[in-house]
Amino acid sequence: xxxxxxxxxxxxxxxxxxxxxxxxxxxxxxxxxxxxxxxxxxxxxxxxxxxxxxxxxxxxxxxxxxxxxxxxxxxxxxxxxxxxxxxxxxxxxxxxxxxxxxxxxxxxxxxxxxxxxxxxxxxxxxxxxxxxxxxxxxxxxxxxxxxxxxxxxxxxxxxxxxxxxxxxxxxxxxxxxxxxxxxxxxxxxxxxxxxxxxxxxxxxxxxxxxxxxxxxxxxxxxxxxxxxxxxxxxxxxxxxxxxxxxxxxxxxxxxxxxxxxxxxxxxxxxxxxxxxxxxxxxxxxxxxxxxxxxx
Amino acid sequence: xxxxxxxxxxxxxxxxxxxxxxxxxxxxxxxxxxxxxxxxxxxxxxxxxxxxxxxxxxxxxxxxxxxxxxxxxxxxxxxxxxxxxxxxxxxxxxxxxxxxxxxxxxxxxxxxxxxxxxxxxxxxxxxxxxxxxxxxxxxxxxxxxxxxxxxxxxxxxxxxxxxxxxxxxxxxxxxxxxxxxxxxxxxxxxxxxxxxxxxxxxxxxxxxxxxxxxxxxxxxxxxxxxxxxxxxxxxxxxxxxxxxxxxxxxxx
Ligand SMILES: Nc1ncnc2c1ncn2[C@@H]1O[C@H](COP(=O)(O)OP(=O)(O)O)[C@@H](O)[C@H]1O
Ligand SMILES: [Mg+2]
Numbered sequence: 087x088x089x090x091x092x093x094x095x096x097x098x099x100x101x102x103x104x105x106x107x108x109x110x111x112x113x114x115x116x117x118x119x120x121x122x123x124x125x126x127x128x129x130x131x132x133x134x135x136x137x138x139x140x141x142x143x144x145x146x147x148x149x150x151x152x153x154x155x156x157x158x159x160x161x162x163x164x165x166x167x168x169x170x171x172x173x174x175x176x177x178x179x180x181x182x183x184x185x186x187x188x189x190x191x192x193x194x195x196x197x198x199x200x201x202x203x204x205x206x207x208x209x210x211x212x213x214x215x216x217x218x219x220x221x222x223x224x225x226x227x228x229x230x231x232x233x234x235x236x237x238x239x240x241x242x243x244x245x246x247x248x249x250x251x252x253x254x255x256x257x258x259x260x261x262x263x264x265x266x267x268x269x270x271x272x273x274x275x276x277x278x279x280x281x282x283x284x285x286x287x288x289x290x291x292x293x294x295x296x297x298x299x300x301x302x303x304x305x306x307x308x309x310x311x312x313x314x315x316x317x318x319x320x321x322x323x324x325x326x327x328x329x330x331x332x333x334x335x336x337x338x339x340x341x342x343x344x345x346x347x348x349x350x351x352x353x354x355x356x357x358x359x360x361x362x363x364x365x366x367x368x369x370x371x372x373x374x375x376x377x378x379x380x381x
Numbered sequence: 382x383x384x385x386x387x388x389x390x391x392x393x394x395x396x397x398x399x400x401x402x403x404x405x406x407x408x409x410x411x412x413x414x415x416x417x418x419x420x421x422x423x424x425x426x427x428x429x430x431x432x433x434x435x436x437x438x439x440x441x442x443x444x445x446x447x448x449x450x451x452x453x454x455x456x457x458x459x460x461x462x463x464x465x466x467x468x469x470x471x472x473x474x475x476x477x478x479x480x481x482x483x484x485x486x487x488x489x490x491x492x493x494x495x496x497x498x499x500x501x502x503x504x505x506x507x508x509x510x511x512x513x514x515x516x517x518x519x520x521x522x523x524x525x526x527x528x529x530x531x532x533x534x535x536x537x538x539x540x541x542x543x544x545x546x547x548x549x550x551x552x553x554x555x556x557x558x559x560x561x562x563x564x565x566x567x568x569x570x571x572x573x574x575x576x577x578x579x580x581x582x583x584x585x586x587x588x589x590x591x592x593x594x595x596x597x598x599x600x601x602x603x604x605x606x607x608x609x610x611x612x613x614x615x616x617x618x619x620x621x622x623x624x625x626x627x628x629x630x631x632x633x
Contacts, residue, residue, distance in 0.1 A: 091490060105475055288473055294431075295532070296461035297488035298454070 091301070097307040099312060102285070109281050110313075116277040117317025117367065118324075120270045121359050125325040127266050128355060131259035132346050140344040142219040145248065147226050147240045149212040154310075155234050160210070163234055167214055172225045175215040184208040209236060220249060247370075274317075275370030278310060282374040289378045299379050306375055310367030322356040336370035351361025382540055382570045383407040383430065388439030388596075399425040400595045403439070407573065409539065410481050412566045414582050415575040416606055417592035419618040422573035426592070427544045430573070431465055432456050444539060461489050464533025464541040468548035470525040472517045478504065478528050479513040485532045503531045507561055523554035530561055534570070541565060543574040549580060555581055 103110040149167065151160065160178075167176045170272070180189075186204050189196045216222050222240050230238040282289075292302050329352055335346055383405065390400040415423045428434040429441060432448055441448040444462050451459065452454040471518055472481050479500055481620045486496040504510050517525055525547060533541055543562070547555035559581050566572050576582060582589060582605065589604030590597060599608060 088490065090493065094487060287471070291471055291484070292488050293457075294460060294465050294471070295485040295488055295536075296457040298457045301488055301490070349460075372470060 091304075095308055099308045102305065102309065103280075103312070106281065106284060109284055113277045113281055113313050114317045114320070117274050117313050117363055118320040119356030120273045120361055121318055121321035122324055124266050124270045124362075125321055125355060125359055126328070128358075129260060129329055129346075131263055132351065134255045134259050135153045136346045137344055138255045141248045142252055143215065145216065145219050145222055145240060146214065147214040147222065147229065147238060149214055149229055149235055150209045150237045150239070151211060152234050152236045153209060155210070159234050161233055162343070164212065166232060167212060167229065170225060170228065172216050172218055172221050173214055174217045176255075177213045179211045179213050181206050181208045181210050184211065219252075267362075269371075271366050273372060274363075274366045278313070278367065278370035279374040280372060281307060281309070283377065286378050289375070293379070302379065303372065303375055306371040307368050310369075310371035311364050312367075314365070314367030315360060317367075318360035321363075322359045325355065325359070326352050382409045382411070382444060382574065384428075384440070384442040386440040388429065388441060389437050390429060390434065391437045394477075398595055400429070400436075400592075403592075403595075403597055405590060405597070405600070407571065409571055412562075412585070412587040413574070414585070414587055414589045414604075414606075415573065415592060415621055416577060416582060416589055421538065421592045422595045423592060424544050425595075427573070427575050429540050430542055431463065448546065455559070457489075460540055461536060464536070464538040465529075466526070466529050466533050466541065466543040466546045468545040470517070470522075470529045472525055472528055472532075474517050475517075476519070477514050477516055478509055478531075481517070481528055482531045482535050485535050490534060491536075499535050499537075500531075503535045506534070506564070507531045522550050523553075523557060526550065526554075526558055527561065530558070530565075534565060538570065540571045540573070543572070543576075545576055545578075546574065547576065547578050550555045552580060556584070559585065582606040583587050 149163075151305075164176055164178065167173055188208065189199060192199065197365055202312055214225075214334070216225055226238045228239050229235060324346075330348055333345060333348055336343055384407075385403055385405045388400060388403040389398070391398050403426070408515065415426055417423050425434065429436050430443055430448070432451065436449055439449070443459065446455070446459050446462070448459065461499075473484065476484065482500045482503060483496050486499060491499075501510070501513075504513050507530050509524065509527050509531065512520065512524065520528070526549075530546075541562075546562075547558055550558060555578060562572055562574070563585070586603045586605075589599065589601050589606070591599035591608075
């Protein structure tokens with residue numbers, strides 16, 4: 087590309103944006119608003135998915151050990167647990183620790199434990215976190231057959247319900263994302279089609295005097311890039327302040343609700359929005375141009 | 382310069398046979414009128430030359446380029462080698478006279494200094510040097526057509542094609558425009574002009590190709606708008622006109 091051409095392309099973009107001021111304003115506004123709406127839903131979807139993972143990670147297998155087990159045997163079981171493909175983390179919970187946890191949970195009612203006197207009826211155990219929550223049942227079955235394991239429990243019914251819910255959340259989120267992305271692309275490329283349409287005479291004249299397709303296309307591609315960049319940037323800035331306000335509100339009222347941390351999530355989202363703005367801008371202008379280039 | 386052999390054009394969408402078995406040869410430096418009634422196929426012929434439409438059958442060569450076999454990417458280069466002028470001027474309303482003409486050079490990536498010099502020069506030729514900063518809306522029809530002509534010739538093409546360039550102009554203005562075409566032709570540029578403006582054809586005494594229903598019915602060197610036989614019928618009415626315009630060109 088010749089330097090003179092690059093200068094020409096940029097000047098064309100600036101001049102055209104100044105000439106079609108309202109069109110430019112409307113296009114950038116459309117890009118910003120549609121990407122903002124898309125961004126809101128992406129935030130929602132990310133948080134739903136996050137919630138799903140959070141719920142799933144709470145699915146753990148408690149492996150209760152027989153009382154008379156030697157330290158060596160315990161080590162063996164621990165190693166065997168760690169070697170299972172579906173296991174990510176194994177934590178030893180001594181009977182004392184289990185007792186303290188129980189006390190804490192009972193809170194006010196811990197007096198009922200006094201009836202036990204000094205004896206601690208709870209077993210030693212391993213708390214096992216699984217990688218694929220769906221396979222928790224299979225994994226639990228395998229573990230229950232280990233020597234020295236007294237009993238295995240993973241809150242069966244609860245776990246199965248959670249999986250139904252999280253699967254639904256994931257599928258819904260995915261479908262929503264596809265639909266919204268499609269709608270955004272449609273709206274933006276339609277707006278850009280209007281700016282191309284407004285300049286169809288100019289394009290026809292360029293064709294008549296022998297401009298190559300790429301020479302005609304470049305200013306539009308650049309213009310699409312600028313629209314996407316500015317529109318995407320505006321939507322990202324708006325979303326960042328929206329999300330930080332929302333996060334604060336949630337922290338102060340629903341502290342236990344697991345929301346996605348602002349960093350680095352919002353940085354990714356910013357990049358995604360600006361890049362999709364540019365992609366849609368460029369694609370939209372190229373596709374809309376196609377019809378007018380065929381003279 | 383132009384070579385057409387057995388060219389047929391059928392419009393696909395409505396099946397109209399706009400041209401059938403057309404064979405024409407036009408040499409360098411010629412001035413050729415394509416005449417015929419409305420709907421006879423004049424514009425179609427022009428469009429085939431500039432590859433705005435593609436011929437259904439036959440051979441078309443323009444400046445040694447095979448217009449029919451040409452790839453899409455070669456079309457811009459065909460168009461750079463010729464200038465085009467239309468009845469409706471096709472100027473860009475939001476650009477000045479100067480910018481409209483310069484545009485034709487910018488899009489073929491000519492250097493800036495050359496653009497400035499050529500545009501000024503060509504605006505002098507068409508007599509619009511004074512109005513180069515006007516917008517098309519501030520110009521008369523004749524002046525607009527001058528801008529279009531300036532744009533068509535600014536890249537010094539060997540061939541200029543024009544489709545009814547005087548169609549929207551009154552007779553006096555048409556005559557001025559034809560003077561410009563004549564000067565361009567005198568400088569060696571080939572000109573092919575579709576028209577049904579009888580006065581200008583008769584005044585120029587150039588080669589006339591008449592099309593009727595998509596067929597060539599006449600190809601005459603130094604012809605008039607109508608066949609001799611036909612012309613006799615209307616002699617009284619156009620006689621004086623002929624004399625008036627004839628004087629200038631006869632002397633030549
Ligand atoms: N784009 C088109 N699609 C279909 N038919 C067309 C098209 N352009 C012209 N025609 C038809 O082709 C014939 C010749 O038209 P045209 O070349 O425009 O004639 P002229 O310029 O002599 O008036 C007419 O019957 C016209 O209706
Ligand atoms: Mg016509």
